[in-house]
Amino acid sequence: MELTIENLGRRYGNQWALRQLSLRCGPGMLGLVGPNGAGKTTLMRMLVTLLEPTEGTIRWDGQDTRAHGEALREALGYLPQEFGIYREFTGRQFLRYLAAMKGLPKDLAKRRVDEVLELVNLERVADRKLTTYSGGAKQRLGIAQALLNDPELLIVDEPTAGLDPAERVRFRTLLASLTTNRIVMLSTHIIGDVEAVASRLVILQEGRMLADTTPEAILASTAGKVWSVTTDQATAMQLQATYQVSAMIHQPNGVLLRLISPGRPHEAATVVEPSLEDAYLLATGKQEVSA
Amino acid sequence: MTTLAPVMPKRQMQRTQRARPLLAVMAWEARRLRASRASWISALVAFCLFLFAIWIARAPIQMGFGNAAGSFSASVAGTSAWGLIVIFPSFLLFPLAIVLPFISADGVGRDLKRRAHELLMTTALPTWAYVWGRYLVVLLLSLGLAVALLAAILAMGLLIHLTEPDYPAPQIGAVVAIWAMMTLPTVILLSGLSFALGTLLPQRANLVKIGMIVFWFLCAVALPVLPTGGQQLPSWYLTWEPTNTGMAATLGNHYAQAYQPSFSVGASSSDPFAGLAQVEQRMPDLWPWLAPHLFWSGLGLALVAVAAIAFKRFRHVPNQS
Numbered sequence: 031m032e033l034t035i036e037n038l039g040r041r042y043g044n045q046w047a048l049r050q051l052s053l054r055c056g057p058g059m060l061g062l063v064g065p066n067g068a069g070k071t072t073l074m075r076m077l078v079t080l081l082e083p084t085e086g087t088i089r090w091d092g093q094d095t096r097a098h099g100e101a102l103r104e105a106l107g108y109l110p111q112e113f114g115i116y117r118e119f120t121g122r123q124f125l126r127y128l129a130a131m132k133g134l135p136k137d138l139a140k141r142r143v144d145e146v147l148e149l150v151n152l153e154r155v156a157d158r159k160l161t162t163y164s165g166g167a168k169q170r171l172g173i174a175q176a177l178l179n180d181p182e183l184l185i186v187d188e189p190t191a192g193l194d195p196a197e198r199v200r201f202r203t204l205l206a207s208l209t210t211n212r213i214v215m216l217s218t219h220i221i222g223d224v225e226a227v228a229s230r231l232v233i234l235q236e237g238r239m240l241a242d243t244t245p246e247a248i249l250a251s252t253a254g255k256v257w258s259v260t261t262d263q264a265t266a267m268q269l270q271a272t273y274q275v276s277a278m279i280h281q282p283n284g285v286l287l288r289l290i291s292p293g294r295p296h297e298a299a300t301v302v303e304p305s306l307e308d309a310y311l312l313a314t315g316k317q318e319v320s321a
Numbered sequence: 322m323t324t325l326a327p328v329m330p331k332r333q334m335q336r337t338q339r340a341r342p343l344l345a346v347m348a349w350e351a352r353r354l355r356a357s358r359a360s361w362i363s364a365l366v367a368f369c370l371f372l373f374a375i376w377i378a379r380a381p382i383q384m385g386f387g388n389a390a391g392s393f394s395a396s397v398a399g400t401s402a403w404g405l406i407v408i409f410p411s412f413l414l415f416p417l418a419i420v421l422p423f424i425s426a427d428g429v430g431r432d433l434k435r436r437a438h439e440l441l442m443t444t445a446l447p448t449w450a451y452v453w454g455r456y457l458v459v460l461l462l463s464l465g466l467a468v469a470l471l472a473a474i475l476a477m478g479l480l481i482h483l484t485e486p487d488y489p490a491p492q493i494g495a496v497v498a499i500w501a502m503m504t505l506p507t508v509i510l511l512s513g514l515s516f517a518l519g520t521l522l523p524q525r526a527n528l529v530k531i532g533m534i535v536f537w538f539l540c541a542v543a544l545p546v547l548p549t550g551g552q553q554l555p556s557w558y559l560t561w562e563p564t565n566t567g568m569a570a571t572l573g574n575h576y577a578q579a580y581q582p583s584f585s586v587g588a589s590s591s592d593p594f595a596g597l598a599q600v601e602q603r604m605p606d607l608w609p610w611l612a613p614h615l616f617w618s619g620l621g622l623a624l625v626a627v628a629a630i631a632f633k634r635f636r637h638v639p640n641q642s
Contacts, residue, residue, distance in 0.1 A: 078443045082635045100445055108443040114435030118356040130345040132444045
């Protein structure tokens with residue numbers, strides 16, 4: 031089970047949405063992060079054979095997906111950022127429909143649908159029309175359909191967008207539980223989602239890969255570069271203009287700032303433990319400065 | 322920690338996936354349509370419209386004659402063989418031709434508009450099974466409408482016969498033969514053409530529908546009434562045009578020649594229109610149109626085959642939910 035990406039690129043007109051991306055993925059969870067427009071969705075859509083690469087290759091178990099897309103699709107579970115439903119169906123019918131499209135025999139599909147409904151906690155509403163589903167329930171239905179064929183490659187694009195905090199945590203836990211013996215690729219711009227579950231982190235920006243690392247490594251590289259200081263409003267504004275700020279909280283005794291800087295930004299600043307969000311800001315901020 | 326039980330060994334799964342994908346697509350598309358209340362309401366509305374159209378056209382040709390013995394009038398029954406030949410292209414087929422592109426053009430494009438396309442195209446479902454499965458359901462639906470039209474002809478013909486003693490009962494054999502020759506090729510051609518264009522140009526599905534209707538209107542309604550400077554339409558056109566207008570014109574002339582009312586003044590006591598009932602129910606000779614109709618049906622299916630081959634799984638999805 032291996033997904034190999036070599037020099038992958040996609041151009042829209044004269045604009046490259048993604049360029050020269052190379053990755054090799056084995057079982058485990060890979061978190062794909064980057065700001066909006068970084069090329070995450072373009073990459074995902076090329077991986078799931080919905081978009082043709084302009085250059086480069088994607089190989090699944092050694093086979094080029096351009097020529098052997100069906101081999102990848104047989105092993106694939108995909109949750110797109112947005113997906114449509116058939117309003118005529120109930121949740122259970124919708125899953126059985128997709129199970130049939132994935133080629134599951136009738137008896138197995140029936141059993142499998144029951145399993146995934148239980149897994150995503152939708153059994154109670156499974157026989158209701160899809161038009162009555164909330165955003166969270168619809169999203170859980172999305173992950174349920176992606177798991178129907180027990181995929182070796184699970185690709186989820188911004189899965190927690192629109193979920194409330196409790197649903198988001200539940201969803202992350204569910205994803206984390208699925209990483210055994212499969213490749214899970216999670217694309218998001220919510221760093222907290224990746225921090226909680228991914229063992230590998232790929233950062234994209236403006237269509238290029240900034241980093242292919244682990245959360246631990248990027249945190250280690252950020253250590254000593256995150257500072258906390260409480261100051262007055264005017265100084266806070268000055269610091270904000272000069273340094274990257276990851277948090278700004280107005281308090282009775284002043285403004286608490288969390289700053290990212292290689293050196294001490296203020297005499298009263300103290301080093302604090304970096305979060306993955308700080309590390310991400312440092313990585314993407316450097317790029318912005320150099321650009 | 323939640324875990325998923327393995328589905329089945331991969332090789333076994335792959336064999337299963339290729340077992341009956343076409344039937345799976347058809348069965349589920351049919352189930353989806355069946356679950357929709359709109360499908361049933363549309364079918365009922367179409368049936369009622371067909372009934373109404375046949376009732377309106379119950380006497381498409383009217384004849385009158387007066388002499389010393391009195392005045393005589395007669396009309397060709399709309400559901401007789403002659404009457405059907407006359408009313409089919411404009412009264413019955415044209416409404417069907419308006420409906421069919423709306424049923425067919427979105428067979429695949431609907432998924433793209435609803436954004437269900439991404440879920441389907443990332444499954445192992447073969448492209449040919451997806452496209453042909455959707456088309457065959459569209460075709461079955463269209464044929465269902467055609468059958469509703471046949472039922473409406475027979476039902477309304479019988480109803481008028483029961484309420485108006487002079488109106489002849491529809492002859493099932495002739496009605497079915499004319500219906501089959503005129504409707505079935507039209508259904509296969511229009512559904513195939515609309516489906517193929519809608520599949521290859523899903524973002525322009527509305528344009529496809531309008532284009533199909535305009536094309537049919539021009540061929541079936543506008544062209545036959547255009548001034549031709551005294552020239553008749555060429556015989557090849559009357560045989561090969563797909564809307565059946567040429568067939569109706571040719572066979573209508575045959576009926577008119579076969580039936581010559583006796584307008585002699587001396588025959589004052591007899592009805593000059595006697596014998597009309599016999600002629601109007603006569604089975605027309607449909608054989609000359611068999612080959613052209615088979616050609617158009619084949620073209621409809623060939624276009625679907627082209628769409629199945631040219632269909633792209635890679636597609637930009639419009640930004641709508």
